[in-house]
Structures are given as structure tokens and as C-alpha cells.
Amino acid sequence: MKKYLLAVVLLFITSTISFAQHKKPALNIVFIGNSITQGVQLADAATEAPPATAVAYLQKQKNLDTVSFSNQGHSGYTTLDFLPGTGTFSKVEDAANAFTNKDALLIFSIKLGTNDSAIHGPHGAPVSPEDYQKNLKTIVDKLLADFPKAVIIFQHPLWYSPNTYNGAKYLQEGLNRLQSYVPMIDGLVKSYATTNPKQVFVGDTKAFAYFEKNHLTDLIPENGKQGTFYLHPNKKGAEALGKFWGMAINKVVRRNFK
Incomplete structure (x- = not known):
């Protein structure tokens, strides 16, 4: 009888441990970005902007528990606007501290570069x-200092048409500069692999080519100083971008935080 009871107890303990080890992770995500992240020109940015559509995708994934998020996208902002010491950076940290589930995995998803790349x-x-890489490192270093268990995911910047010229001037020079940021992101992530293993990752790398190919259907035609240009996702494009981000985030979580 004693042996039977002992076997039952051991089975219960083993089952409990196994359940704990395979508990689905909950996520708290702060999306850092510019007007594309913010969802400007969308009818309902709260539900249609890329962060919202990314989370909608993540909430359908069977390997995840609850997913909460904060959209900290600001139109026209560069990496300089998000540096520690700015009001914008403080709002990012306030958003991270405001999540109610303190046991969830905290993720900062960063997509910056469009405005940095402008000619003026x-x-x-x-x-x-x-300087773009230096600014990103300054931002990440502070986030990791203040949130030691946080995960940083860099989403590669998006394509825009080489005649983009609204209140700011981008053009081909800006697009070339934007593409030069990509190896800076990848190199920065690589450098953190030794200092902060499993904390800083490259996220989406596919959206740039997607929007270059599908800009007529997924980006909003806008009147500029050099004709109709394409920069901001429409509803269809925001949903596609959100899925790209969501897939990238889930890939990081699935591979590293089971």
C-alpha cells in the first residue's frame, strides 16, 4: 500500500513539474517606432496599426498564453527622439511598467530608421x-539596465518609394541610407550575443522586399513634391506588416522561451 501511495505521489510531482516546464509563455510587448508603427492615416489605428495586427496574429498561436501590448509609435520620430533622457523614452518605460501581468515575458519590438534616413x-x-547603430545601442543598453529580463527584437526597416518627399525629403539618397542601416542592426544584435545572450534578436527581415513588390496594393498613394509616393501601409498593408512582426516575435519566443 505504501509503495502504491509513493508511486501516486511521485506521478503527481512529475506531472506538476512537466506542466510547469511546458507552461505557455504570456507576453507583454512594447512597440517602438515611427508613423508606420503608430498607424497614421488608418481609420482605426488602435485595431488596424501593425502592433495591433501583430498581436492579433500572436493571440491565435497555440504555443502562447495572453499577449498584451502598448503602441509607442510616434510620427516623424528618429532614434534621437527615443534616446534615454527624452520624454519619449520615459513613456516607453512607463508603458513597460504599466502591464499588469508582471510574470509575462517583456518584449521591446523596435522598428526605427525611416526618418533617420531622410535627407532633411x-x-x-x-x-x-x-550614429544610427550608436543610438540604437544607447537605447537598448538603458532598457536592459532597467529591465534586466527583457527581450529586444529589431524589425528591419521598410521600403519606401525613391521619390518620397513630403514635409521631409527622402528620395533615393534616403532609401540608400535606409538600406545601409540593415547591416548595422544585424551587427549590433551579433555583438549582444556574447554580452546578453538570448536577449537581443533580429526580427522580421522580409517586409522590405514585400512592400517594394506590393506597394501599389499595400501602401497609401500620397501626393508629394516629386509626384505620388508610397510610404505608409494601408489597412491591407498594416495587416501584412503585423503578421510579419508577429511571426518574427513568435519565432524568437518559440525557439528561446519554451
Whole structure:
């Protein structure tokens, strides 16, 4: 009888441990970005902007528990606007602290670079590739210092048409500069692999080519100083971008935080 009871107890303990080990992770995500992240020109940014559609995708994934998020996208902002010490950075940290589930995995999803790449107009533009990387590192270092268990995911920047020229001037020069930021992101992530293993990752890398190919259907035609240009996702494009981000985030979580 004693042996039977002992076997039952051991089975219960083993089952409990196994359940704990396979508990689905809950996520708290702060999306950092510019007007694309913010969802400007969308009818209902709260539900249609890429962060909302990314979370809608994540909430359908069977390997995840609850997913909460905060959209900290700001139109026209560059990496300089998000540096520690700015009001914008404080709002990012306030958003991270405001989540109610303190046991959830905290993720900062960062998609910056469009405004940095401009010839002139946005704060600090044009930002050199080296300064762009330096600014990102300054932001990430502070986030990791204040949230030691947080995960950072860099989404690659998006394509825009080479005649983009609204209040700010981008054009082909800006697009070339934007593409020069990509190896800076990838190199920065690689450097964190030794100092902060499993904390800083590259996220989406596919959206740039997707929007270049599908800009007539997924980006909003806008009147500019050099004709109709394409920069901001429409509803269809925001849903596609959100799925790209969601897939990238889930891939990081699934591979590293089971």
C-alpha cells in the first residue's frame, strides 16, 4: 500500500513539474517606432496599426498564453527622439511598467530608421549608419539596465518609394541610407550575443522586399513634391506588416522561451 501511495505521489510531482516546464509563455510587448508603427492615416489605428495586427496574429498561436501590448509609435520620430533622457523614452518605460501581468515575458519590438534616413526634415536627419547603430545601442543598453529580463527584437526597416518627399525629403539618397542601416542592426544584435545572450534578436527581415513588390496594393498613394509616393501601409498593408512582426516575435519566443 505504501509503495502504491509513493508511486501516486511521485506521478503527481512529475506531472506538476512537466506542466510547469511546458507552461505557455504570456507576453507583454512594447512597440517602438515611427508613423508606420503608430498607424497614421488608418481609420482605426488602435485595431488596424501593425502592433495591433501583430498581436492579433500572436493571440491565435497555440504555443502562447495572453499577449498584451502598448503602441509607442510616434510620427516623424528618429532614434534621437527615443534616446534615454527624452520624454519619449520615459513613456516607453512607463508603458513597460504599466502591464499588469508582471510574470509575462517583456518584449521591446523596435522598428526605427525611416526618418533617420531622410535627407532633411526629421530630428537629426540624416543620421549616419554609425550614429544610427550608436543610438540604437544607447537605447537598448538603458532598457536592459532597467529591465534586466527583457527581450529586444529589431524589425528591419521598410521600403519606401525613391521619390518620397513630403514635409521631409527622402528620395533615393534616403532609401540608400535606409538600406545601409540593415547591416548595422544585424551587427549590433551579433555583438549582444556574447554580452546578453538570448536577449537581443533580429526580427522580421522580409517586409522590405514585400512592400517594394506590393506597394501599389499595400501602401497609401500620397501626393508629394516629386509626384505620388508610397510610404505608409494601408489597412491591407498594416495587416501584412503585423503578421510579419508577429511571426518574427513568435519565432524568437518559440525557439528561446519554451
